[in-house]
Amino acid sequence: MAKNTRAKNTGARTTGTGSAGSPIDKQATIHDQKLQRGSGGELHQIADADTPVLTTAHGTPISDDHNSLKIGVRGPTALEDFHFREKIFHFDHERIPERVVHARGYGAHGFFETYQSLEQYTRADLFQRPGERTPAFVRFSTVAGSKGSADLARDVRGFAVKIYTKEGNWDLVGNNIPVFFIQDAIRFPDLIHAVKEEPDRAFPQAQSAHDNFWDFISLTPEAMHMIMWVMSDRGIPRSFRFMEGFGVHTFRFLNARDESTFVKFIWKPKLGLQSVVWNEAVKINGADPDFHRRDLWEAIQSGNFPEWELCVQLFDQDFADRFDFDVLDPTKLIPEEIIKPVPVGRLVLDRMPDNFFAETEQVAFMTQNVPPGIDFSNDPLLQGRNFSYLDTQLKRLGSTNFTHLPVNAPKCPFAHFQQDGHMAMRNPVGRTNYEPNSRGDGPREDPARGFRSFREEIQGPKVRLRAESFADHYSQARQFFNSQTVPEQKHIAMALTFELSKVENEVIRERVVSHLLNIDEALGATVADKLGMEQLPTPADPAVAPRDDLPASPALSIIQNGPESFAGRKVGVLVSNGCDTAVLKKLQAAVEKEGATLELIAPKVGGVTAADGSRLVAKHMIDGGPSVLFDAVALILSEEGAERLAGEAAARDFVADAFAHCKFIGFTAGSAALLAKAGVASDADEGLIRLDRNGAAAKFIAACRKLRLWAREASVKL
Numbered sequence: 057m058a059k060n061t062r063a064k065n066t067g068a069r070t071t072g073t074g075s076a077g078s079p080i081d082k083q084a085t086i087h088d089q090k091l092q093r094g095s096g097g098e099l100h101q102i103a104d105a106d107t108p109v110l111t112t113a114h115g116t117p118i119s120d121d122h123n124s125l126k127i128g129v130r131g132p133t134a135l136e137d138f139h140f141r142e143k144i145f146h147f148d149h150e151r152i153p154e155r156v157v158h159a160r161g162y163g164a165h166g167f168f169e170t171y172q173s174l175e176q177y178t179r180a181d182l183f184q185r186p187g188e189r190t191p192a193f194v195r196f197s198t199v200a201g202s203k204g205s206a207d208l209a210r211d212v213r214g215f216a217v218k219i220y221t222k223e224g225n226w227d228l229v230g231n232n233i234p235v236f237f238i239q240d241a242i243r244f245p246d247l248i249h250a251v252k253e254e255p256d257r258a259f260p261q262a263q264s265a266h267d268n269f270w271d272f273i274s275l276t277p278e279a280m281h282m283i284m285w286v287m288s289d290r291g292i293p294r295s296f297r298f299m300e301g302f303g304v305h306t307f308r309f310l311n312a313r314d315e316s317t318f319v320k321f322i323w324k325p326k327l328g329l330q331s332v333v334w335n336e337a338v339k340i341n342g343a344d345p346d347f348h349r350r351d352l353w354e355a356i357q358s359g360n361f362p363e364w365e366l367c368v369q370l371f372d373q374d375f376a377d378r379f380d381f382d383v384l385d386p387t388k389l390i391p392e393e394i395i396k397p398v399p400v401g402r403l404v405l406d407r408m409p410d411n412f413f414a415e416t417e418q419v420a421f422m423t424q425n426v427p428p429g430i431d432f433s434n435d436p437l438l439q440g441r442n443f444s445y446l447d448t449q450l451k452r453l454g455s456t457n458f459t460h461l462p463v464n465a466p467k468c469p470f471a472h473f474q475q476d477g478h479m480a481m482r483n484p485v486g487r488t489n490y491e492p493n494s495r496g497d498g499p500r501e502d503p504a505r506g507f508r509s510f511r512e513e514i515q516g517p518k519v520r521l522r523a524e525s526f527a528d529h530y531s532q533a534r535q536f537f538n539s540q541t542v543p544e545q546k547h548i549a550m551a552l553t554f555e556l557s558k559v560e561n562e563v564i565r566e567r568v569v570s571h572l573l574n575i576d577e578a579l580g581a582t583v584a585d586k587l588g589m590e591q592l593p594t595p596a597d598p599a600v601a602p603r604d605d606l607p608a609s610p611a612l613s614i615i616q617n618g619p620e621s622f623a624g625r626k627v628g629v630l631v632s633n634g635c636d637t638a639v640l641k642k643l644q645a646a647v648e649k650e651g652a653t654l655e656l657i658a659p660k661v662g663g664v665t666a667a668d669g670s671r672l673v674a675k676h677m678i679d680g681g682p683s684v685l686f687d688a689v690a691l692i693l694s695e696e697g698a699e700r701l702a703g704e705a706a707a708r709d710f711v712a713d714a715f716a717h718c719k720f721i722g723f724t725a726g727s728a729a730l731l732a733k734a735g736v737a738s739d740a741d742e743g744l745i746r747l748d749r750n751g752a753a754a755k756f757i758a759a760c761r762k763l764r765l766w767a768r769e770a771s772v773k774l
């Protein structure tokens with residue numbers, strides 16, 4: 057069987073002949089393909105009744121796509137070869153500039169479904185009718201790395217949503233972190249220059265662990281709150297499906313009477329929050345740099361559509377005046393315990409793009425895309441963004457007509473007098489291309505339906521100053537740190553230590569620690585100690601003394617908001633020849649009942665023969681399926697299988713890593729030899745669960761709902 061396939065694939069069997077005088081003189085049929093062999097032995101695929109004829113972009117049918125036109129069979133190529141020229145010309149121009157930030161991203165289509173009418177607060181059409189669905193496109197991204205960088209970089213994640221409402225596109229261009237590094241858009245180019253690869257050496261790529269970034273940060277105290285978030289587990293999410301999204305800035309809702317309510321937007325994932333540990337992230341980047349992409353692709357293709365609820369925090373001017381911090385300052389958040397986020401709709405992603413380039417690469421998000429009923433606040437970061445995003449689209453997409461691309465075009469009726477320009481696809485018809493006009497042609501303004509800005513009274517001198525109300529740089533950073541569980545606080549300390557250990561200049565390290573001391577003395581001292589600093593630097597001089605009266609906000613912790621469910625997660629099961637299928641079947645049933653998935657890993661990808669003689673096909677061979685790709689693992693091995701695997705480094709790492717990353721490990725008695733060789737005692741803690749006992753599969757999955765056994769972390773000392 058295998059031999060036959062091989063013979064066919066090489067096209068070794070040739071039949072028939074080409075037309076007389078043609079350089080193509082032999083034909084072969086491989087599967088249902090018609091192949092011809094050319095004069096130099098190359099294989100040509102020939103059109104038949106079922107396949108379209110290959111043409112140039114101008115429609116000219118092509119007879120030979122393998123050989124350029126030459127003067128003599130070994131001679132120079134002729135200039136008149138328009139097909140060759142067109143093909144190479146087009147290829148040479150396939151790339152468009154990658155996004156200057158958020159270059160690496162992955163998108164999907166879906167819909168937004170409104171829960172309730174928000175008429176009281178906003179006249180935005182999409183929030184009027186409960187149950188109504190509005191098409192949406194989402195692009196998730198990392199910020200610092202280039203288009204080809206790995207998914208598990210420690211970084212902020214972009215969470216950009218385009219909702220094609222009946223009154224124009226609404227782009228909520230957010231992140232998975234509710235605050236930002238800087239308070240004024242004028243700082244953005246410096247921030248991004250600092251975090252991206254250093255200009256003389258062009259590394260490190262997709263990493264903030266280098267001198268330039270920390271130099272900038274150490275001199276930018278306003279970044280400290282955001283630094284706490286990025287150094288926390290939020291910076292290394294398990295996948296896009298398990299992240300929150302935040303609009304960050306304060307926006308306004310405007311109702312039909314043009315009354316304003318301030319609003320902050322939050323996307324909450326239905327599957328709950330989850331992150332990985334740093335040691336795992338580093339290994340995932342090697343094992344599967346597309347881990348986040350693949351996760352979204354697999355979930356959507358298998359019909360497990362990821363879902364988020366859109367929540368709003370609503371408040372009025374009175375609250376804004378009373379609140380501890382300035383609501384226009386994007387380095388501050390409003391704790392959920394102070395203003396409870398109210399769910400107003402859900403976002404479901406149910407379709408991958410047909411073509412990555414056309415949709416995910418060319419989608420153009422712009423903060424200034426808001427429908428009537430949603431308006432901006434004066435947050436200086438948002439004001440700057442509203443200027444930036446239009447500019448960037450022209451640079452990337454090359455034409456003012458980027459709104460003609462299907463992914464960017466509104467899905468509601470639209471009409472204007474804009475015309476011409478590069479690649480205009482939609483061109484006006486008729487004589488009138490201006491307004492007002494006496495012919496009664498073309499669109500007209502609509503003072504009632506049209507977009508109106510909030511009539512805000514603004515007065516003041518023209519100044520280049522930062523508001524004093526923005527000057528508290530440490531209090532919310534401290535509140536964030538105090539709201540984390542012990543393991544989460546440790547992760548922050550470890551992340552800071554790792555990052556600063558990559559900084560060559562000791563002065564920069566010390567300056568960062570001097571800020572940490574203003575956030576939490578013990579944190580600063582731990583990082584200093586782990587960096588081997590001989591003495592603690594003096595705390596940085598704060599513009600405003602950090603407060604210690606802000607209560608912890610449990611909503612800020614990932615672990616305290618665990619889903620208590622294993623749904624949407626993945627178990628990796630290591631199997632060997634002679635394994636017990638009854639145990640596997642029970643585990644499979646328990647996994648499916650939970651709404652999770654299971655993949656088999658075996659010594660060979662072709663699979664194994666179980667004890668009952670059945671054949672189990674594997675998804676991964678052991679070297680290609682390390683445990684970092686799974687949320688929990690199980691070892692269903694025969695004694696002999698376990699002995700053999702114990703001699704393989706990849707199998708030992710599979711177990712040792714799962715243990716070190718605090719994962720739940722199910723195992724059968726036969727698997728003991730591998731556990732032992734990996735240095736894991738089968739009774740080490742309650743995270744090791746026997747699977748070959750009555751009711752064991754359900755018990756294992758119930759334990760997995762905790763996602764990780766953090767109590768183990770102190771002993772593994774990652």
Ligand code: HDE
Pocket residue numbers: 155156157158161195196197213214215216229230231236240241242244302303304305419420421437438440441444445446448449
């Ligand atoms: Fe962006 N940002 N940004 N940003 N941003 C871009 O627009 C910019 C900021 C965010 O998946 C660019 O189309 C400035 C905050 C996301 O296509 C660019 C400032 C937040 C995406 C740009 C900020 C974001 C971008 C680059 C400081 C979270 C990816 C390519 C004032 C609320 C969208 C592009 C996608 C992309 C500018 C700050 C989120 C250059 C000037 C704060 C999710 O226009």
